[in-house]
Amino acid sequence: xxxxxxxxxxxxxxxxxxxxxxxxxxxxxxxxxxxxxxxxxxxxxxxxxxxxxxxxxxxxxxxxxxxxxxxxxxxxxxxxxxxxxxxxxxxxxxxxxxxxxxxxxxxxxxxxxxxxxxxxxxxxxxxxxxxxxxxxxxxxxxxxxxxxxxxxxxxxxxxxxxxxxxxxxxxxxxxxxxxxxxxxxxxxxxxxxxxxxxxxxxxxxxxxxxxxxxxxxxxxxxxxxxxxxxxxxxxxxxxxxxxxxxxxxxxxxxxxxxxxxxxxxxxxxxxxxxxxxxxxxxxxxxxxxxxxxxxxxxxxxxxxxxxxxxxxxxxxxxxxxxxxxxxxxxxxxxxxxxxxxxxxxxxxxxxxxxxxxxxxxxxxxxxxxxxxxxxxxxxxxxxxxxxxxxxxxxxxxxxxxxxxxxxxxxxxxxxxxxxxxxxxxxxxx
Numbered sequence: 001x002x003x004x005x006x007x008x009x010x011x012x013x014x015x016x017x018x019x020x021x022x023x024x025x026x027x028x029x030x031x032x033x034x035x036x037x038x039x040x041x042x043x044x045x046x047x048x049x050x051x052x053x054x055x056x057x058x059x060x061x062x063x064x065x066x067x068x069x070x071x072x073x074x075x076x077x078x079x080x081x082x083x084x085x086x087x088x089x090x091x092x093x094x095x096x097x098x099x100x101x102x103x104x105x106x107x108x109x110x111x112x113x114x115x116x117x118x119x120x121x122x123x124x125x126x127x128x129x130x131x132x133x134x135x136x137x138x139x140x141x142x143x144x145x146x147x148x149x150x151x152x153x154x155x156x157x158x159x160x161x162x163x164x165x166x167x168x169x170x171x172x173x174x175x176x177x178x179x180x181x182x183x184x185x186x187x188x189x190x191x192x193x194x195x196x197x198x199x200x201x202x203x204x205x206x207x208x209x210x211x212x213x214x215x216x217x218x219x220x221x222x223x224x225x226x227x228x229x230x231x232x233x234x235x236x237x238x239x240x241x242x243x244x245x246x247x248x249x250x251x252x253x254x255x256x257x258x259x260x261x262x263x264x265x266x267x268x269x270x271x272x273x274x275x276x277x278x279x280x281x282x283x284x285x286x287x288x289x290x291x292x293x294x295x296x297x298x299x300x301x302x303x304x305x306x307x308x309x310x311x312x313x314x315x316x317x318x319x320x321x322x323x324x325x326x327x328x329x330x331x332x333x334x335x336x337x338x339x340x341x342x343x344x345x346x347x348x349x350x351x352x353x354x355x356x357x358x359x360x361x362x363x364x365x366x367x368x369x370x371x372x373x374x375x376x377x378x379x380x381x382x383x384x385x386x387x388x389x390x391x392x393x394x395x396x397x398x399x400x401x402x403x404x405x406x407x408x409x410x411x412x413x414x415x416x417x418x419x420x421x422x423x424x425x426x427x428x429x
Contacts, residue, residue: 002393005404009389012408013415017427020137020377021311021419022158022211022268022337022368027139027150031125031374035112036065038091038375039072043084046285051078055282066112073108083344087379094378095128125374129154132377135428138209138368143198144180152206156425158268159202159210164195165252166215169235169245186236188228192255199259208423209311210260211268212253215275216293220301223251257301260308266422267308270339271295272315289315289341295326302330309422311336311365320351327359334422335359337368338384348387353395356410365422366414388415 032038045058053075058068079085080102092098096115100107118124129135140160141147147157167173168191178184181197199210223231231247234240240248260267274290295312302310311334314323320342327333335355338348355364367384369377392407420427 002398005393005397006386006389008404009392009407009411010385013385013389013411014382015133016412016416017133017135018381018416019156019419019423019425019427020134020369020371020381021209021365021423022140022313022370023137023377024140024370024372025137025155025374026372027155030137030155031128032115032119034065034069034119035108035115036068037373038088038115039069041372041376042282042284044072044076044079044088045282047079047082047084048072048075049282049285051075055280058282069108069112070105073103074105076103083383087376087383090379090382091375094131095375128374128377132374132381134374134377136425137374137377138423140211141202141207142176144176147202147205147207156423157202157205157207159198159207159265161210161212161252161256165212165249165256168232168248168252169238169240174236185232188225188232188251191228191232191252195252195255195259196262199263199265203263203265207265208425209266209268210256211270212256213270213273216272216290218249218253219297220253220257221250222254222300222304223247227251254301257305257308261305265308266311266334267305268311268313268336269298270313270315271298272319273340291316291318293319295319295322302326302333306332308332309334311422313337313339315340315342317342317347317351320354324355324358327355327363334363334365334418336365337370339370343370343380345383345387348384349391352387353391356391356395356414361410361413362418362421364414365419385415 049055049058053071057071076085088103089098092103092111096111096118098111103111136154136156138156138158141157143159143161143164145157163173164177174185177194181194183190183194183197185191185194227247228251231240231244231251234244235248257267272289272293273287275287277288278286309332312323313336314320323335327335338351342348342351366388367381369380371377371380388411392411396402396407396410397404416427
């Protein structure tokens with residue numbers, strides 16, 4: 001009964017058109033051009049590297065895409081047990097007619113050629129979106145992105161602010177900010193005006209969120225103008241102390257939150273990543289979570305900005321109970337997706353079950369793909385839908401006696417309607 005029930009729930013969910021609220025898609029090249037664009041995703045390179053393939057073999061300068069795929073395929077056997085490998089096979093079967101159970105040195109070239117033929121067809125990106133049942137995907141835009149040359153209703157801008165908060169000491173970042181805003185940043189008031197200009201530019205171009213990835217030791221706090229001016233002056237000189245760097249980051253971050261109030265944007269916080277833990281790792285395979293993070297560090301922020309919605313992602317499942325509890329108490333804290341190292345079925349089921357049992361139904365954004373190429377939306381969302389169907393079938397319909405209709409209504413909130421309501425977008429179709 002349980003499996004049949006789960007299948008029915010999954011099929012119902014799989015017919016919905018959704019909006020993906022967080023990706024790293026390049027709107028000018030949203031879909032893959034070759035199989036190397038898919039297998040070059042950091043999950044495959046870091047897992048293959050972890051299993052013994054050298055970084056130099058993967059990242060050889062000027063490496064031909066076909067050769068790169070061949071090298072990776074020859075080293076896939078140790079990772080066939082992973083859910084990431086299942087995404088690869090699901091992509092190959094769904095989009096490129098792959099019939100085999102495994103990708104091997106004997107069959108990958110036929111898949112490479114067939115996929116290249118499919119990807120070169122006019123309108124391939126639109127076809128991938130249609131088959132993935134996505135009407136829109138959020139982007140991750142640099143603060144100086146001109147936001148031109150693409151449909152912002154389909155590829156929805158999101159102002160990413162890491163560089164502003166943590167790297168304003170770099171001359172190149174300040175030059176980019178001045179070029180984007182035509183404001184020379186000398187003082188705290190200049191920085192505030194420049195950030196206000198960025199928000200005007202983004203909201204004029206249909207931006208629906210501001211976002212940032214935060215290290216485990218960051219703790220937001222308001223900074224007075226005098227302290228901010230001193231800290232920024234030290235940044236401009238190039239010799240800030242740790243306290244001055246911290247004050248400058250806090251000032252910029254708090255200003256971003258104030259602008260979210262003014263422009264009525266949610267502020268996505270992705271909390272807990274410790275960068276370059278493994279500096280010898282492959283590209284994007286060097287960062288890990290840090291369990292020393294606590295949401296208590298954000299209590300002042302949540303209390304100070306009750307009108308700002310904060311969709312929160314935590315990097316590790318060990319932080320999920322704290323996130324669920326904060327969303328339980330704070331009206332402006334929303335659970336958001338299953339990020340990075342928590343994005344496997346075991347952790348999703350655990351964390352999803354805890355959220356459904358503890359957090360108001362309207363305060364959960366079920367899933368985002370975090371993808372770099374559109375082809376990954378289908379297998380990633382399918383993975384989440386299977387987890388959601390399992391939790392609803394076993395814990396709500398069987399254990400609590402809910403009707404299937406009632407469970408489907410809850411799924412629709414978590415998977416679709418909360419995203420469209422919180423970010424003010426429509427899932428068309």
